[in-house]
Amino acid sequence: MVNCDDIGQRRIFKTQGISYPEEKCGETVINIQTLLQLSRRFCVLAIALTVSAALYASDPVEISWWHAMGAENGERVEKLAADFNASQNNYRVVPSFKGNYTDTMTGAVAAFRARKQPHIVQVFEVGTATMMAAKGAIYPVEQLMADSDVVFDKSIYLPGVISYYQTPKGNLLSMPFNSSTPVLWYNREAFAKAGIKQPPSTWQEMFNVSEKLVASGMKCGFSFGWQSWVMIENFSTWHDQSIGTQQNGFAGFDTELSFNTPELKRRIQSIADSQSSGHFAYGGREDDSLPLFSSGECGMWMSSSANTAALSSQAKFAYGQSMLPLDTSIATEPQNSIIGGATLWVLQGHSKQSYRGVAEFLTYLSGAEVQAWWHQETGYVPITIAAAELSREQGFYQRNPDYDVAVKQLNLNTPTENSKGLRFGNFVQIRTIINEELESVWAGTKTASSALDDAVSRGNRLLRRFERAN
């Protein structure tokens, strides 16, 4: 029996010259079908569809790309692939939408275990440790470039963006695709009404400004989304504080969380306490707090710089972006913020020829023109310096003031061991733990001190489990 789906997509056989007649593939289907004693009518339909799908196959080598971008960004992904396909004749990139980030990653894991993995899969940043640990499954991007003889100059990339995805020795593992970083969004009209000239640059000013906003009739001063990312992870790197031992996990799996510092506890507690005077309002996990800002209840909101599209459609007022506030009791100068978003990982198990196509495609994606377009269309940060420069030359930041805040924050300083990023196993669950513990603080059922201690000890339990599994 011919297994049609040996490498995930039967078109690959054809394009590699090992052509199996399509009818044989049809027969495979029929055998199973009759075996299972089911009606024949659907069978015919199934074959018709399989065959018609196969008719689309053309000569170039196919490269499968699983991604998690729906809606408009999904259309942009299709355009990126189509443009690349039009730019040359040897390869054909086929994007497939595979659900949200977790659906996509789990889908790729399931596919890999069944040897049906795609060439490229988009994985969110918290999955980095899991991917990296799977040495036999991934094809590190830098090695891929070298093996494919494609020129790869790492110096063109923004250090703050690629540091997150490098080995301690500096080898790039995956290609950043859609990245953002938290910034402080503020309501310009509310600021004007309250007589505030400047967005706050320190936490002391955050509370002062909130006081004025509330006095001028706002319901609350500020809120934030993605609380673990913004208030634990980025708060730490911004002040050059470690999140965990072993260079935030970069240097080994035997890392332990260490963010339960007196400084962070004090800050979290002060935020929780400020709820009573209306300075802070909690609005839920992820970006659920967006309506607090966009409806005009809160005057400030810390969350991803990629919220441009959402805000431009929902906020009925002028707004701006500014750098995250500094806690002057911890540091005198900010260090740098870290990114969130997703990267493209290349998976093992395909032909050398197709990997050359992958290398060319990733190089294409890094081109200044492509990156500048992607950056300006989506609000994600550009991954190369040239793309940021090109956007400036094109007048993008003049038309859209403040849109360079994210790049500035990421590029503020050369990342230190504390601020390159983080690499903790089971980090999806650890973020859930941090959400849970912080929610207890906002609800007043725990002090910041005991909540952060509990978050660290519960998180460490998961880190030990991950260490055990790898």
Add this chain to the structure above:
Amino acid sequence: MSHLIIIVGLLVIAFPVWITIVAATHDSVRVTQVPFPLLPGDQFFINLKAMFSSREEAIGGIPVGMMMLNSLVMALMIATGKICISLLSAFAIVYFKFRFRMFFFWMIFVTLMLPVEVRILPTFEVVADLGMLNTYWGLTIPLIASATATFMFRQTFLSIPDELLEAARIDGAGPMRFFFDILLPISRTSIAALFVILFIFGWNQYLWPLLITTEKSMYTIVMGIKSLLETADGEPAWHIIMMTALMAMLPPVIVVLCMQNLFVKGLTETEK
């Protein structure tokens, strides 16, 4: 009095459906503003048009019609498949005495436990090993293994009076004749109710089709809706999403309407 209580219940239960309709008839900004509108707006046809055009690009030129067709095939296969194999097995379990009868019953029954999502990786491997990825068979057969229908038919058969079987035996009817001539007609309402439920169950599958399809020609309408929702950092276009959701509800509602006749017929048959 009865009408009053039903209408109150209806208002509460159908309220989310109403919200869907309202959201589908406004523009994208209106539905994210306070207060949320309670009455339909005037954007129905504009949104309808937008849905068809944006839909085609959103996941690479897959027309809504194609996705609806895939959903339809999947839902029909799941519903008919489940009903067929369940009718037979329930018939065996209720009307025959044989070794391992209870063992089989419980074996089927535990499939009611543990939804496919929780055992997804091993199930995926089986389907992949059988070469059923990207086929209708892979989409449907693993979901046919579920006990709801068998259990339901067992309950129906158990409440059918024994006299019927005795009478059939006196007439010299064999098991299969009894099954087709007596059992099936008498279980008509149960079959109709189950068909409605299973059709909707199949129609609304999301995670399983998402995992085992990579060919765009196999995408279903619920996957299409989900792809509109997954904007990563962007803002979902609620008006289009709700419009698509509304469209996706039509076939199940049509099935409900068609089955209504069966309900009434079942009633008159037993009255005779």
Add this chain to the structure above:
Amino acid sequence: MLKRVHFRSSWLPYALVAPQILVTLVFFMWPAGQSIYQSFLIEDAFGFSTEFVWFENYTYLLTDSLYFDTVFRTLFFSFSVAFLSLSIALLLAGFVDRIIRGAMFYRTMLIWPYAVAPVIAGALWVFMFDPTLGILTAMLDSFGWHWNHRLNGGEAMALVIIAATWKQISYNFLFLVAAMQAIPKSLIEAAALDGAGPLRRFRTIIFPLIMPTGFFLLVVNVVYAFFETFGIIHVVTGGGPAKATEILVYKAYSDGFIGLDLGGSAAQSTILMIGVVLLTVIQFRYVERQVDYSS
């Protein structure tokens, strides 16, 4: 249970159950067996390093004091959902069964909500109860109730119970209506002639006759509440705030499917399955005795 009068055949019953058993074996038993085996392993997501650890995944779970809180929360949640959805559906079905005019309209409208795709249903609840934008929170606000399920665990629990119950009401309603339709009208008319009021007719005639369906729905609803509600919880609350709405199957789903801790998730699934099989056996043993199939 077996019919008092039944057929005998050496091969036919096996042939009849064969398709069902085959599908069950291949697509359920085999993967479920793998899953149980997996629960004895500690393994990375891609399956490169596998270690057989006996019951370590289980002890890991059972030494976590928070796990037991989740067990009790699950029981509360599941029984609330099963009880509410059954009783509301029974009430509605009872009334719809009595009327003639507009019955078809009501039936369709009450089944319709079941057709809302789960991916949309979750979003709808978030939409309606959003503390800032939600239409229902605005209504509650005008009564002086400042709804915020993002911070208040009790309200979050109430919200997921409402959302999970809502989904199941239409399901129960449909089967109950079908069961009531199958009751011969002559029986009810005879009772009415004897002077039995509507409530008494319902109690003495309709209720016993729909018991077989009722038992089916009881079992299915308990299983639904235990197993199939993780999707709605995932969208509506994500298990939060704190752990207020984390139930067992949600934990198994989020650890396994989202967090890719396969061994831990498999151990949870196994525990969960044992629990529900026990629960189902109890229902068959004790509740089914009350069901009268002979009528």
